[in-house]
Amino acid sequence: MTVPVTIRLQEADFDTAREIAAMTAGRTDVGAVVSFGGVCRGGTDGDAIDALTLEHYPGMAEAEIGRHVEEARTRWPLLGVTVIHRHGRIVPGENIVLVVTASSHRQAAFEAAEFLMDYLKTRAPFWKREESAAGTNWVDAAAHDDDAAARWIKS
Amino acid sequence: MKVVYFAWVRERIGKAEETVEPPAEVRTVGDLIGWLAGRGETYAHAFETPRVIRAAIDHTHVPPETVIAGAREIAFFPPMTGG
Numbered sequence: 001m002t003v004p005v006t007i008r009l010q011e012a013d014f015d016t017a018r019e020i021a022a023m024t025a026g027r028t029d030v031g032a033v034v035s036f037g038g039v040c041r042g043g044t045d046g047d048a049i050d051a052l053t054l055e056h057y058p059g060m061a062e063a064e065i066g067r068h069v070e071e072a073r074t075r076w077p078l079l080g081v082t083v084i085h086r087h088g089r090i091v092p093g094e095n096i097v098l099v100v101t102a103s104s105h106r107q108a109a110f111e112a113a114e115f116l117m118d119y120l121k122t123r124a125p126f127w128k129r130e131e132s133a134a135g136t137n138w139v140d141a142a143a144h145d146d147d148a149a150a151r152w153i154k155s
Numbered sequence: 156m157k158v159v160y161f162a163w164v165r166e167r168i169g170k171a172e173e174t175v176e177p178p179a180e181v182r183t184v185g186d187l188i189g190w191l192a193g194r195g196e197t198y199a200h201a202f203e204t205p206r207v208i209r210a211a212i213d214h215t216h217v218p219p220e221t222v223i224a225g226a227r228e229i230a231f232f233p234p235m236t237g238g
Contacts, residue, residue, distance in 0.1 A: 038238055054237065055162055057230060060214035085237065097238055117238055123216065125230075126237025127162035138163045141234030 042092035057125035167201035185219035
């Protein structure tokens, strides 16, 4: 069967359990499902935030995530991939991003989910702006995220 | 060509997109950054540190040495912070 790939950018929240069920319903080929959920934290280094606003580049965001999903599929024997990324205003405790990967065995599903998240952080065109009592400011990119993505580069 | 801006690049310039017609000697993405930076104070502020500016041509990431001829849409933005 064709491998189901779902990529969605949306303002609305998502239901992780429902997304996993949608990927595996009616199938017996899947032996491992890994899901990663990114959640809005209430603070960074002790500084409380009221909300995040995620800006994105419509068109490129979908295209870039699609390219990473295809790259993941060439590296691991995946049986399903779902990536959902929210945009707009998100308050602490709410979902930001979901990656679900399915495979016959766990290693491929674990590694592909981690690969996709590392690339989402550094290559997908999204930008976070924090709101706090001190005002609003754009979140700086983290060098450790670049390092995490770099370890997947094939030499 | 159409140029689009995101996040603090957009805020500093004060617009999300515009159509520009750079002169022929502006050949690469890096040249275009330099040319845009000379268009006024807001642009100079947005592009004051060229090495942190990321670029995409027609929805694909490109390095600064990329030739811009034939591009429909060129985007400039800060390092990404999604996920």
